[in-house]
């Protein structure tokens with residue numbers, strides 16, 4: 001089986017979730033080829049081999065530095081054909097998921113997104129995918145010979161395997177028609193840990209009382225090397241940027257640890273956090289519904305508990 | 318300008334999810350169905366555009382007859398007419414193929430960033446691909462000037478300003494517009510607005526759902542005193558092993 005993995009980059013560095021996709025493909029068995037588009041760090045390209053890719057194709061054309069969906073689809077579709085790939089694997093993301101869908105159509109492949117486990121090939125090719133915003137799973141059979149799967153975070157453990165990749169330049173021909181959307185500018189929180197990829201998330205709700213109080217939450221996040229998140233009303237009121245909003249209508253996170261402070265635990269919020277391995281809830285109301293979804297809980301005032309918790313985390317380092 | 322808004326008919330966000338018939342069928346008992354929350358944003362933006370210019374708004378749903386109350390609600394919110402493709406929306410490729418069949422001739426096709434039942438987040442990209450027109454998602458702001466469309470798109474940890482031309486498909490999310498609630502006049506007029514039912518075009522089933530599963534039940538919460546946060550850190554390290 002030939003597997004192609006699209007590795008997404010952020011500022012030239014391979015995304016962690018994309019490396020998980022490489023590890024996932026390696027576990028599936030077969031020959032794993034990774035493909036990277038646009039400017040990329042040479043060390044990072046080499047590094048992809050550690051997770052099980054034997055070959056890394058680098059399409060370094062500077063026109064691919066901005067992620068244009070149509071152009072990316074053309075290149076990945078062609079690579080799938082050139083490499084005679086049976087399966088394309090990539091990580092779910094705002095770019096990856098629609099990209100996967102387009103490539104699936106161009107290559108006549110069956111497609112599934114939000115895949116959470118390795119495929120079961122005992123009878124056909126069946127993948128498990130998360131549905132109803134994490135409230136259930138569906139087992140779906142991908143019937144066509146070619147398959148495209150977009151995996152959810154944690155679908156495979158990110159583990160280094162012995163191995164080195166051969167990095168090769170991948171020449172592409174791009175048409176004007178491939179650039180049917182144009183990125184005018186972008187704003188990105190640099191240096192911060194990306195919320196959808198974070199292993200630890202510290203999230204605040206309306207109980208934090210106002211944006212001016214986020215300092216104590218950020219200090220805890222810093223001590224834990226965590227990303228910060230929030231509930232919907234918090235971003236609606238402009239206390240925090242929209243891309244930090246977690247839940248049904250926001251980011252779905254899947255960290256090892258989710259710490260919710262002053263969030264009541266409405267079902268729509270829980271929908272975005274139910275893939276977390278461990279949930280800690282800090283709320284002054286012992287009856288807050290979030291406690292029912294938590295692994296550990298503290299009934300207390302955020303303004304009292306947060307600084308103490310930060311101290312305890314720092315002390316335990 | 319002709320705008321098409323594709324709406325999914327999904328369980329209300331507070332629904333408890335359960336399955337019947339040996340985990341092969343969604344249990345609709347006691348479940349209230351709504352316009353997908355993201356699709357509701359798409360619809361709201363379409364109505365705003367209609368109010369600001371001479372646009373018409375058609376809503377489209379791929380679904381069986383039981384989705385009609387949801388379609389009527391979209392008409393009550395302000396859409397002019399509706400199309401229902403009479404089929405069970407089993408998978409994204411099937412749905413996208415049906416939408417593409419009816420979307421030709423529309424200048425702007427608005428959808429939600431994802432449906433909240435199957436959460437594929439791809440029907441917009443598939444329709445764009447099938448029609449050979451651009452698709453952009455998730456869109457937080459969308460403005461039209463002639464045939465030029467400028468959008469703000471969310472990316473991981475930030476946003477992008479994107480430009481493209483009509484015709485175009487956009488997957489919407491907040492804060493593109495405020496959800497609209499139908500008023501009495503809307504509800505009355507919705508009853509007589511045209512709702513056309515069409516049969517699906519034949520599409521090979523290339524993805525088949527075998528069965529459903531629920532996540533394992535959550536264990537009981539362990540409460541820790543606010544005066545003893547050190548214990549929490551300790552438990553996260555030694556018991557949960559997440560630090």
Ligand SMILES: Cc1cc2nc3c(=O)[nH]c(=O)nc-3n(C[C@H](O)[C@H](O)[C@H](O)COP(=O)(O)OP(=O)(O)OC[C@H]3O[C@@H](n4cnc5c(N)ncnc54)[C@H](O)[C@@H]3O)c2cc1C
Pocket residue numbers: 204205206207208230231232233234245246247248249250261262263264265266267268269272282283284285288300301302303330354
């Ligand atoms: C269709 C739909 C989609 C939605 N999508 C989302 C979504 O994606 N994400 C989301 O978050 N919400 C979503 N919501 C909104 C959701 O229903 C809730 O309204 C929201 O999550 C509540 O936010 P909150 O917990 O911050 O605020 P509140 O419900 O007001 O809770 C504040 C909590 O803080 C506690 N508190 C107060 N003071 C303190 C203190 N000093 N110390 C500690 N605790 C304190 C209170 O006890 C309370 O539990 C959606 C709603 C709908 C209808």
Ligand SMILES: Nc1ncnc2c1ncn2[C@@H]1O[C@H](COP(=O)(O)O)[C@@H](O)[C@H]1O
Pocket residue numbers: 323324325326353355356377378379380406409412427428429430431432433435436437438439440441
């Ligand atoms: N059955 C359907 N009928 C009409 N539109 C749909 C249907 N299912 C999904 N859509 C549209 O496609 C968007 C993305 O859905 P999905 O790819 O399933 O997450 C939704 O937000 C809707 O706008």
